[in-house]
Every structure is written in C-alpha cells, then in structure tokens.
Amino acid sequence: MDPATLSIEKTAIPGLLVVHLPMHPDNRGWFKENWQRAKMTALGLPDFAPVQNNMSFNATAGATRGLHAEPWDKLVSVACGKIFGAWVDLRAGASFGRVVTVEMGPETAVYVPRGVGNGYQALVDGTTYTYLVNEHWSAAAKSSYTFANLADPQIGIDWPIPLERAELSEADRHHPALADVTPFPSSRTVVLGANGQLGTSLRKLLGADNADDAASRKRPGRVEFLSREEIDLARPETIDAYDWDGVDTLINAAAYTAVDAAEAADNRPTAWAVNVTAVRHLVEIARRHRITLVHISSDYVFDGTREVHTEEEPFSPLGVYGTTKAAADELVATWARHYILRTSWVVGHGHNFVATMAGLARRGVSPTVVDDQFGRLTFSDDIAAAIGHLLAVDAPYGSYNISSDGPTRSWYDIARRIFEILGAKGTVSPVSTQEYFAQHSASQAKASQASAGTSSATPIAPRPTHSTLDLGRIRSTGFTPADGDAQLRRYLATDVPPH
Known part of the structure; x- marks a missing residue:
C-alpha cells in the first residue's frame, strides 16, 4: 500500500477496520490527520460521531491492557511509540471469538465497533495510545463492559512480550476465559x-x-x-x-x-x-x-x-x-x-x-x-x-x-x-x-x-x-x-x- 495514501481495509472481524494514515514528515518531525471525517467516511469508515478523546501513556515496553468490549464505537491509534493491538469479537453471533492482531505505529488506526474486545501491548518505552469514542465514559457505562482474558489459550493471542514478563493490572489478569463470557448483546x-x-x-x-x-x-x-x-x-x-x-x-x-x-x-x-x-x-x-x-x-x-x-x-x-x-x-x-x-x-x-x-x-x-x-x-x-x-x-x-x-x-x-x-x-x-x-x-x-x-x-x-x-x-x-x-x-x- 502507498504510505502516502489514506486507505481502509476490512478484517476477519465484521466491522473492524484497519486505517492506513498518510504521514507527512519534515525536519521537525511529522504530521498526520488522525480523524478526518469527510475523507474517511468516503472510504467506508462509519460516521461514528466521536464525543470524547482519551489517551493512555505506557512508560515501559510490555505494558499490556485488555480485553475490554465496550458499549460504544471507537477509533484507536498511536500518538508515539508502537503497540501490538489485539481484538476478539465478543458479540453474539457467528464471529464470536474471532481474533485479529495488528502491529501499529502512528501510521495506523483501527476502527473498533462496540462489542469487540480491545487489547494492546506497548512494544517500546514511552508509548502513548489514543482513542476517540462516541459515548461519554461513566462509571455506570463500565458496568455494561464485556471482558475476556488476555491469556486464554482458546483466544490464542501470541503476545510479542510474554505475559509473565508483561505489566498487567490485577483486574485484567482475572477476566473470564472465552468459554465463560456472556456475549455482548447484538444491536x-x-x-x-x-x-x-x-x-x-x-x-x-x-x-x-x-x-x-x-x-x-x-x-x-x-x-x-x-x-x-x-x-x-x-x-x-x-x-x-x-x-x-x-x-x-x-x-x-x-x-x-x-x-x-x-x-x-x-x-x-x-x-x-x-x-x-x-x-x-x-x-x-x-x-x-x-x-x-x-x-x-x-x-x-x-x-x-x-x-x-x-x-x-x-x-x-x-x-x-x-x-x-x-x-x-x-x-x-x-x-x-x-x-x-x-x-x-x-x-x-x-x-x-x-x-x-x-x-x-x-x-x-x-x-x-x-x-x-x-x-x-x-x-x-x-x-x-x-x-x-x-x-x-x-x-x-x-x-x-x-x-x-x-x-x-x-x-x-x-x-x-x-x-x-x-x-x-x-x-x-x-x-x-x-x-x-x-x-x-x-x-x-x-x-x-x-x-x-x-x-x-x-x-x-x-x-x-x-x-x-x-x-x-x-x-x-x-x-x-x-x-x-x-x-x-x-x-x-x-x-x-x-x-
């Protein structure tokens, strides 16, 4: 793919889209259009009307988060550094349990529809992960998340940095195995x-x-x-x-x-x-x-x-x-x-x-x-x-x-x-x-x-x-x-x- 051309590709998970972002470097660094409604929707990205922008900073390589399926759609990308992104479909239906992984730097974004479990691992120190969502976060909304365990062999994610050497939250370590997950309700x-x-x-x-x-x-x-x-x-x-x-x-x-x-x-x-x-x-x-x-x-x-x-x-x-x-x-x-x-x-x-x-x-x-x-x-x-x-x-x-x-x-x-x-x-x-x-x-x-x-x-x-x-x-x-x-x-x- 031409790195100077905005493009979008479908994945094995229905609705999960990989967006290839043109990078514009100069002597100071680079510039990119992380979310460009007119261009991206013309190529097939849903006009998902984001209302909140979130960032998470990962101090060291190996910081790992997920897998969380949330009641909103989001566009995830990297501001600096590099991640290994992993997604598992937790929605009720034929694609339940299907997995897609993508190694991402600032030149890539992924559109994640609601109900698809999202996780990632920082591959370099000082990685900043950013995402747009189309609902405002609240404690009440978190109660409707659907979780799955990052280490579940049935999901089978091959994390670049083994999880025993990775940095995880206690909550993420104890999410249920896929076999025990109640599917995220279909719309x-x-x-x-x-x-x-x-x-x-x-x-x-x-x-x-x-x-x-x-x-x-x-x-x-x-x-x-x-x-x-x-x-x-x-x-x-x-x-x-x-x-x-x-x-x-x-x-x-x-x-x-x-x-x-x-x-x-x-x-x-x-x-x-x-x-x-x-x-x-x-x-x-x-x-x-x-x-x-x-x-x-x-x-x-x-x-x-x-x-x-x-x-x-x-x-x-x-x-x-x-x-x-x-x-x-x-x-x-x-x-x-x-x-x-x-x-x-x-x-x-x-x-x-x-x-x-x-x-x-x-x-x-x-x-x-x-x-x-x-x-x-x-x-x-x-x-x-x-x-x-x-x-x-x-x-x-x-x-x-x-x-x-x-x-x-x-x-x-x-x-x-x-x-x-x-x-x-x-x-x-x-x-x-x-x-x-x-x-x-x-x-x-x-x-x-x-x-x-x-x-x-x-x-x-x-x-x-x-x-x-x-x-x-x-x-x-x-x-x-x-x-x-x-x-x-x-x-x-x-x-x-x-x-």
Whole structure:
C-alpha cells in the first residue's frame, strides 16, 4: 500500500477496520490527520460521531491492557511509540471469538465497533495510545463492559512480550476465559406500528415468534415489535421514555393514514402530532443514539400532475395528509442514516381497497369505481421485503420508491381485474373522481338528515391524479419489485377471506 495514501481495509472481524494514515514528515518531525471525517467516511469508515478523546501513556515496553468490549464505537491509534493491538469479537453471533492482531505505529488506526474486545501491548518505552469514542465514559457505562482474558489459550493471542514478563493490572489478569463470557448483546431492531398493515408484514418477514415479555426483548439480535399501546405517536412522551440504548435500527411503520378524516378541523392536530411532531422526536432519538431510521412516505407528497414520480421531484402536497407526510420526509432527511420508502396505494392485512372489491365481487354487487386516478398497488409484504433488502445490502442512505411493477392502471382497471380473477358475476362501472365524491357526499348528507335532521358529511381530501412511482433507484440496489398482477392474484388467493 502507498504510505502516502489514506486507505481502509476490512478484517476477519465484521466491522473492524484497519486505517492506513498518510504521514507527512519534515525536519521537525511529522504530521498526520488522525480523524478526518469527510475523507474517511468516503472510504467506508462509519460516521461514528466521536464525543470524547482519551489517551493512555505506557512508560515501559510490555505494558499490556485488555480485553475490554465496550458499549460504544471507537477509533484507536498511536500518538508515539508502537503497540501490538489485539481484538476478539465478543458479540453474539457467528464471529464470536474471532481474533485479529495488528502491529501499529502512528501510521495506523483501527476502527473498533462496540462489542469487540480491545487489547494492546506497548512494544517500546514511552508509548502513548489514543482513542476517540462516541459515548461519554461513566462509571455506570463500565458496568455494561464485556471482558475476556488476555491469556486464554482458546483466544490464542501470541503476545510479542510474554505475559509473565508483561505489566498487567490485577483486574485484567482475572477476566473470564472465552468459554465463560456472556456475549455482548447484538444491536436490536425496533418496529413501531406492529399491528398495522406493514407491521404485520414485518412480523412475517423479521420474526413473528418474538415473545412479548420484557426479558426476551433483551435477547441478542432481537427484533422488537411495539404496538400503539407501548409507543403512541400521538403522545411523544412515550417515545422519549423508551430505552433506546442498544437499538441499531428503527422502522417507523406507524402513521395517521385516514386521508379524508385528516381534512376535518378536529382531526388536523392529531394528524400533525402523529405524522410530524412524533417523527421529529424519532429523528432526535435516531441522531442521539446513531440509529438507522426507516420511514414510510406516500405518493400524497405530490400533486399528481407528473405521470411518473422520481425520488428527486419537489414536494407539492394537495391536502392535510400529504402536507404532514412531506413535512415528515423533510425531518427524516436531516439525519444522515435514513431510508425513506415512498409508496402508493398500499394493500396489506386488514381493510383495504382490494379486500373491499373482493367482498363485493363475491356477493355479486356491482360497484362504481373512479377511472381518472392512475398508479400501481403496493403490497405491504413487498414494502417489508424492500426494507429487509436495503438493510441487508447496506444500500446507500436516502429515499427509495417502492410499489409493484407493471403497467399503470386506474382504480377502475384494478377493480375490473379483481372481478375477472374471481370470476364474479357483477360488473364494475367507471366514474370520475369529482362525480364519485359528489354522489358520496350527497348520500352521506341524506343519511345524516334522515337520522338527525342535520348534515355532517365527512370532508373529502384531494387526491393526486397520477401516483405511479419510478422504481429505478431501488432496482439499482439489486431489489426486483414484484409484478403487480402476480401479487394481486396471490393476495386474493391467500390474504382475502372467502366470505
């Protein structure tokens, strides 16, 4: 490797990175950039947001420290002298017990993810070891360290200076053998809106067998599914009160989605509280704990004048719901580690357009359906699959459109297709959006007057005419959107009750 070029190499321990630092010598000594955020993150070092810089001075060769796995990430390096660095993965998982060693001078740094045991031995007198960490040290934090013994033959570190001639602390001499170590817990994923359409699909994908008791929720690698009873987005204090330590990924599958009801004056504050104020709290939590935030957006952030919407299109919402979703997207985008998945015409488990049409078809009812709104269905199972894919491949952060693939259709076209697939005897009639909602409002008013003598029709939210989403960006990550017609057939066969 060119010693004048900054470079980063992966190691056998997942996430442990060796950084080769260019040294700039002159007649006075040398200069180096020990932490350079822009250059290093561009090469793949996590933007780990250090908050504290520590140093340890080792007076004589043979001073040895470790092995300590801490609840924070760190970047270790040498200010002067030379060390033999040793790392053992103490995290729960397949790489538990794996060892990496590196001899280091000032020209080398190592990025150590939380849960990887860190140790080193000074090789020359007067060695100064330095490290950046992204949590403030406290006595309480030390209680969550995971330790392993430097001399354990199962770990098998070949220390250059034998440990019987080295200088160790009494505490380090008596750390447990690897066989007795309780693994450092893997980071947790939290899903909000566990009982909604997408939440149900995420349960199927990420593990529906997770128990609901508090003890099991702390198991390594756990996915926690939280319902509205546990975190209510209308009450931000429930967000702030939750213990976010150890959470790596937060999937927000909850939202206020009653598009028409959001237009009513009494409901607007709730729609804003759930879709905007709560999201602001989630972004603050994600930033504070360096959590990857996955958020679900909507085609309603656009006015629908463009026939196909890309991720770069400026927001132009028509109604209250669309305005709250656009505002939330802007908030989420202020945090670097985010995925925004923009969807359209969502169909999941529970009440939805497809289930309604299927019910009418099976009862022989002939509905009237609007024929001047155009888009594609998005099945909640496919949204869940897209989320899982983006996280699994470590896709670039940002916004991604996700819907079914295939031709753009109107709601009328989709309803006809449902009747065709089910072999229904009824027929579907087309109607314009304006006429449909005029008829609907008149029917509501008539029913209201008959029952109470007054009219209190539910307001109607404006709809985007065109909701088709461009799928090129998510395809570029290796994800293949499902064929819409095939998914519709599958959904009618497996997810819609026969009666």
